[in-house]
Amino acid sequence: MIMWGRSMAYRMAAAVPFPLMGWDVDEDINYGWMRRIASSTLLQFMQHPEFLQDSVPTLGFYGAFEPAVQIYSCRASVYWMGKLFMGLLVPEDSPFWTATENNGAWDNAFEADQVYNKFQPGSEILITNYPNIGASEVRSWCHERVADDWQKFRSTENYNRLAYNTEFHWQADGANGEVAMNYLFLNDKQEWEAFRLYDFQKFEKGIYYRDVVLETNEEWAMNLADIPLPNGILRVDRQLSPQTVQMRLGHYALPDLGHGIEVSSREVKGHSVTILDNGSHQLAMVPLLGWGQTEVVSAEGLHPISEKSKVLVVTGTYEPETNSNPIYATLMLWKKSGESWSDEELLPVEVSPSLIILRKSS
Missing domain, CATH: 2.70.98 (Beta-galactosidase; Chain A, domain 5)
Known part of the structure; x- marks a missing residue:
C-alpha cells in the first residue's frame, strides 16, 4: 500500500475492493492478482514489528507517526482497517479464493529497463510502474492553502509531494x-x-x-x-x-x-x-x-x-x-x-x- 493521502491509520482497509470483486465473475479479471494485492497489503502491516503497541494498532503507518495523524483521528480510528475483513463474506467458491495467486502484469507484461505510465484523465493522476525496482509511483496535484485548510491535512505532506512511491x-x-x-x-x-x-x-x-x-x-x-x-x-x-x-x-x-x-x-x-x-x-x-x-x-x-x-x-x-x-x-x-x-x-x-x-x- 502506498503512503499517500488522508487517513493513513486505516491502512489495509484500502484493499477491500479487491476481495469484493469476487462477488462478480468476470473472465477478464485476474482474481489471483487481486488476492495477491489484498493479502500482501494485509501482511505489509500485520507482519511489521511496530504495527502493535500493547496489542493495539498504533496511530501512524507502521509505528506511531504524528505527522500522518489527522485532527479527527482518535484511538479507535485504527479499527477502520477491519473493513478489509469484509472480504471474508465472499463465498468460498468465488474465483477470488479459487484462483492461484500471482503477480499479474509484474510477471507477464512489465519488462526490465522499461518504465510504464498510466494516465487517468478524469483525476489527472499519473501512475508509473518501475519494473527494475518493483515500485509504483503516483503523481497528482493539490491546490490547498494552509490559511484555508481548517482540517489541517489537505495542505500537508499527505498531498503536496511531487510524487509518492511504494x-x-x-x-x-x-x-x-x-x-x-x-x-x-x-x-x-x-x-x-x-x-x-x-x-x-x-x-x-x-x-x-x-x-x-x-x-x-x-x-x-x-x-x-x-x-x-x-x-x-x-x-x-x-x-x-x-x-x-x-x-x-x-x-x-x-x-x-x-x-x-x-x-x-x-x-x-x-x-x-x-x-x-x-x-x-x-x-x-x-x-x-x-x-x-x-x-x-x-x-x-x-x-x-x-x-x-x-x-x-x-x-x-x-x-x-x-x-x-x-x-x-x-x-x-x-x-x-x-x-x-x-x-x-x-x-x-x-x-x-x-x-x-x-x-x-x-
Whole structure:
C-alpha cells in the first residue's frame, strides 16, 4: 500500500475492493492478482514489528507517526482497517479464493529497463510502474492553502509531494530546511515554505506537466516537468520568479534501518553524483542545470520507518537579473542495495546549457 493521502491509520482497509470483486465473475479479471494485492497489503502491516503497541494498532503507518495523524483521528480510528475483513463474506467458491495467486502484469507484461505510465484523465493522476525496482509511483496535484485548510491535512505532506512511491514513504518537512520530494523556498518570514498550490497542465509524450506558486508569494512560481525513467525521475523545471529566491529540492528520504546510511560520490562527465545507501535501497541525486550544490541532510522524527533518516537536497539561489537560464534540471535516481551503477545509468542524458536529450536506451 502506498503512503499517500488522508487517513493513513486505516491502512489495509484500502484493499477491500479487491476481495469484493469476487462477488462478480468476470473472465477478464485476474482474481489471483487481486488476492495477491489484498493479502500482501494485509501482511505489509500485520507482519511489521511496530504495527502493535500493547496489542493495539498504533496511530501512524507502521509505528506511531504524528505527522500522518489527522485532527479527527482518535484511538479507535485504527479499527477502520477491519473493513478489509469484509472480504471474508465472499463465498468460498468465488474465483477470488479459487484462483492461484500471482503477480499479474509484474510477471507477464512489465519488462526490465522499461518504465510504464498510466494516465487517468478524469483525476489527472499519473501512475508509473518501475519494473527494475518493483515500485509504483503516483503523481497528482493539490491546490490547498494552509490559511484555508481548517482540517489541517489537505495542505500537508499527505498531498503536496511531487510524487509518492511504494518503496520510499514520504518524510515530513522540517523547520531547518529538511525536505523530501518537494521544493522549499525561504519566504519573507525567513521560514522554509513548501510548494502546495499546484495546477495540472497536461500529460504528453511521457512528461507530466504542472505549474505551481508559493502560497505566501504567488509571484514565486515555477513550471514543472516530470519525466519518469527506468531507474528514477528526470526533472526539468523552469523558474518564473521576478525576485531573487533561495530554494531547495529534496529527493525521497531513506530511513536508517539500524546499520547507518552510507554516503558516496563520484563524477560522471563533469556532473557530481551523490549516492545514499541504507542497506535496502540506494538513492542518487545528479544536478544537471541551475543548482549550486548537493547536501546530505540528516533528520530525526520525520520519517515513518525510523527515528533517523537522510535525504539528498540540491540547493540554489535564483537571481533573475543575472541568471540567463531559468531552467533547473535534476536526476533523482534509485536502485536496490548491492547493485552497481554504470555511468550510463547515472547520466542517461546529454546536457547543454539550452538542451537536455535523453539517450535512446532511456
